[in-house]
Amino acid sequence: MPADRSQGGRPTISEVAAEAGVGRATAARTLGGYGYVSPELRERVLAAAEKLGYRTNALARSMSTGVSHTLGVILADIGNPFFAGVMRGISDASRARGFDTIVLSTYERLDEEVAATDVLIDKRVDGVIIASAAVGRDEVKHIRAAMGRGIPIVLVDRAVTPLDLDTVVIDNRGAAREAVEVMISAGHRRIGFVWGPSSVSTPVTRRALLETARNVWTDGERLRGYLDALDDARIPLDPELVMTGPKTEEWATQEVARMLALPDRVTALFCTETDAVTGALRAVRAAGLSCPRDISLIGFDDSAWAAVMEPPLTMIEQPVRQLGAKAAEVLLDVLDGGEPRHEVHTLSSRLITRASVAPPGKGTFYSQQSKP
Amino acid sequence: MPADRSQGGRPTISEVAAEAGVGRATAARTLGGYGYVSPELRERVLAAAEKLGYRTNALARSMSTGVSHTLGVILADIGNPFFAGVMRGISDASRARGFDTIVLSTYERLDEEVAATDVLIDKRVDGVIIASAAVGRDEVKHIRAAMGRGIPIVLVDRAVTPLDLDTVVIDNRGAAREAVEVMISAGHRRIGFVWGPSSVSTPVTRRALLETARNVWTDGERLRGYLDALDDARIPLDPELVMTGPKTEEWATQEVARMLALPDRVTALFCTETDAVTGALRAVRAAGLSCPRDISLIGFDDSAWAAVMEPPLTMIEQPVRQLGAKAAEVLLDVLDGGEPRHEVHTLSSRLITRASVAPPGKGTFYSQQSKP
DNA sequence: TGGGATGCTGATACCGGTATCACGCGGAGG
DNA sequence: CCTCCGCGTGATACCGGTATCAGCATCCCA
Numbered sequence: 001m002p003a004d005r006s007q008g009g010r011p012t013i014s015e016v017a018a019e020a021g022v023g024r025a026t027a028a029r030t031l032g033g034y035g036y037v038s039p040e041l042r043e044r045v046l047a048a049a050e051k052l053g054y055r056t057n058a059l060a061r062s063m064s065t066g067v068s069h070t071l072g073v074i075l076a077d078i079g080n081p082f083f084a085g086v087m088r089g090i091s092d093a094s095r096a097r098g099f100d101t102i103v104l105s106t107y108e109r110l111d112e113e114v115a116a117t118d119v120l121i122d123k124r125v126d127g128v129i130i131a132s133a134a135v136g137r138d139e140v141k142h143i144r145a146a147m148g149r150g151i152p153i154v155l156v157d158r159a160v161t162p163l164d165l166d167t168v169v170i171d172n173r174g175a176a177r178e179a180v181e182v183m184i185s186a187g188h189r190r191i192g193f194v195w196g197p198s199s200v201s202t203p204v205t206r207r208a209l210l211e212t213a214r215n216v217w218t219d220g221e222r223l224r225g226y227l228d229a230l231d232d233a234r235i236p237l238d239p240e241l242v243m244t245g246p247k248t249e250e251w252a253t254q255e256v257a258r259m260l261a262l263p264d265r266v267t268a269l270f271c272t273e274t275d276a277v278t279g280a281l282r283a284v285r286a287a288g289l290s291c292p293r294d295i296s297l298i299g300f301d302d303s304a305w306a307a308v309m310e311p312p313l314t315m316i317e318q319p320v321r322q323l324g325a326k327a328a329e330v331l332l333d334v335l336d337g338g339e340p341r342h343e344v345h346t347l348s349s350r351l352i353t354r355a356s357v358a359p360p361g362k363g364t365f366y367s368q369q370s371k372p
Numbered sequence: 373m374p375a376d377r378s379q380g381g382r383p384t385i386s387e388v389a390a391e392a393g394v395g396r397a398t399a400a401r402t403l404g405g406y407g408y409v410s411p412e413l414r415e416r417v418l419a420a421a422e423k424l425g426y427r428t429n430a431l432a433r434s435m436s437t438g439v440s441h442t443l444g445v446i447l448a449d450i451g452n453p454f455f456a457g458v459m460r461g462i463s464d465a466s467r468a469r470g471f472d473t474i475v476l477s478t479y480e481r482l483d484e485e486v487a488a489t490d491v492l493i494d495k496r497v498d499g500v501i502i503a504s505a506a507v508g509r510d511e512v513k514h515i516r517a518a519m520g521r522g523i524p525i526v527l528v529d530r531a532v533t534p535l536d537l538d539t540v541v542i543d544n545r546g547a548a549r550e551a552v553e554v555m556i557s558a559g560h561r562r563i564g565f566v567w568g569p570s571s572v573s574t575p576v577t578r579r580a581l582l583e584t585a586r587n588v589w590t591d592g593e594r595l596r597g598y599l600d601a602l603d604d605a606r607i608p609l610d611p612e613l614v615m616t617g618p619k620t621e622e623w624a625t626q627e628v629a630r631m632l633a634l635p636d637r638v639t640a641l642f643c644t645e646t647d648a649v650t651g652a653l654r655a656v657r658a659a660g661l662s663c664p665r666d667i668s669l670i671g672f673d674d675s676a677w678a679a680v681m682e683p684p685l686t687m688i689e690q691p692v693r694q695l696g697a698k699a700a701e702v703l704l705d706v707l708d709g710g711e712p713r714h715e716v717h718t719l720s721s722r723l724i725t726r727a728s729v730a731p732p733g734k735g736t737f738y739s740q741q742s743k744p
Numbered sequence: 745t746g747g748g749a750t751g752c753t754g755a756t757a758c759c760g761g762t763a764t765c766a767c768g769c770g771g772a773g774g
Numbered sequence: 775c776c777t778c779c780g781c782g783t784g785a786t787a788c789c790g791g792t793a794t795c796a797g798c799a800t801c802c803c804a
Contacts, residue, residue, distance in 0.1 A: 064759050068431065
């Protein structure tokens, strides 16, 4: 006997059929909206269903059709406004096409990501959208396994190089480069990179930085963009100006404080995430400096707050919802029978210029005689 | 024949049994972890499962057990940081107890809420958590229907008075009252209420305000708290100081601008949501006024940004994740066989005092000779 | 008026698990 | 030595849908 679930008023198709005085198949055809049923019987079935308050059991339907009309979504953290926005895009787009979503957060832990994939496979979702923390060849086994089971997968926000999958991202590298270029053309040469490489052994080399930045794809890309801009302007990388360690607001404050205390201190800060921005701002305030007079700043992820800051902050705006919506769309298209294109869809971000960048001020330790 | 789903490597329990050379039931007992199986056969089954890459079909299991280990969550907007935080709490707490979650957003539309409830019933979730937009007796039919089907339901963030359900909220009224009291004791008497009643016919009466504020429970409670504080201080309600109309940042800016242009203008603003805060701040800036010299401000929903504003903003912090976690916990407890207690769990919020409240400044139109 | 085509309906075999129960086997007791 | 009991195992009937197909009724036409 199945477990004791009080069947409190959950009539089955058989009961509806009995009530209507027709065969089970006829009731099923009517309620399922397939096959033919004469208007008269259809009417009787509908009436019976209405009377009994019949609701079709989606589980049973999925069992038999093999389709669950459910998408799985694996994100770093649903509580993070960025991912919440992405999720909203996914949610809206899939709901519009009759799909619901199961969300799982990984907190950037690979084991959680693997577990999440398993859960979704078990629950027989029709497709999966992942913002993966995986990077190396040996970290993508779970994704390969899911693909092997024939589950369509779309990557969002983060590309995973060893995988040939549809991917929806923004041009993180280009966006970072543009932001840093803006600072450089304002005259800055001591530009801090806040947030990113999560841990690194000192002394820090360029290679080591890029190595650990691989932890999360976006971080690596943004670091690369920062380096691109530096390279173009022939400004040598100073590892002291790159934050390492845990990616928390508190640590960002510490690191920026350190960069501010350097003999040849930073005059501009490039922050790769919103918590990095607030963390940096705290350090700037604590040092008694003011933005943009003493310190210029540009950060990733615009928000309503950034616009009402004093000064209004120049920020990089990501098309958060579209990121999610596009990912869902691509996935649903292959579920609708379309061929997976395995291409990278790059949505465009936008640098919103406000007032947090100015030429490096006087009264700073900035030395004018750096190499040309 | 079931639809053509390429069964690419999704072995069933029968195939595992065949591979292991045992009966289906024995394989099922081993893999399902119930009943007895001799160590020897168990070993063979496990090996076969491993070899074939067997994963149990959660759908089939749910069909037969009647339990899906899935919770349904209905929120106003998963893209809103507040609800994202609540969702994270729900998600973490349920995952810790083996449950996954399907999230649906309603955007405060009752029809969406009803549709969402239906979806969740159809998908046979084991329980539902709702931040409902429903208020009146005739607006809760869908919830009653779900209850009638024996689905445990817990309300989060918003109470629904006509329903006797477990409910997890904060003391919105008390929190609002406290915030307004702080402003009053700083000397303010012209205090604006930003965000809330969504539409109202002019002339606006106290009754009409409370009537429309019923749209969303939290709005109503916060308005009541505002009135409480006013009443205690014997400050008459001036409807001109209560924002009405659409709840958008832009409209908040407009409304605050209006209140600022009043002959006897506001000297303090109480904002019931974070977008209301940023909207209000925009208007304050545009009017060339400064906070807290000319205008004091307190808002709901603290964030990292509020702390780095100039000045740092005094805000009400809600225990966002705990709100979700507690709701999930209560729900899971009844799923574990506990009796529903039908009680209201009130978590405590906290007024974080920073620097956005000061006595009404000179140079304002504030009249000292209001009634005592 | 008989034969075939066509139209509707209801039996029934799935889907992949869970849970009950009957059966066969070996050991203990009479 | 036979019976009874217990244990481990495999058959099998569910869960609630979908989808196939047989079968009966009707209709058309020769």
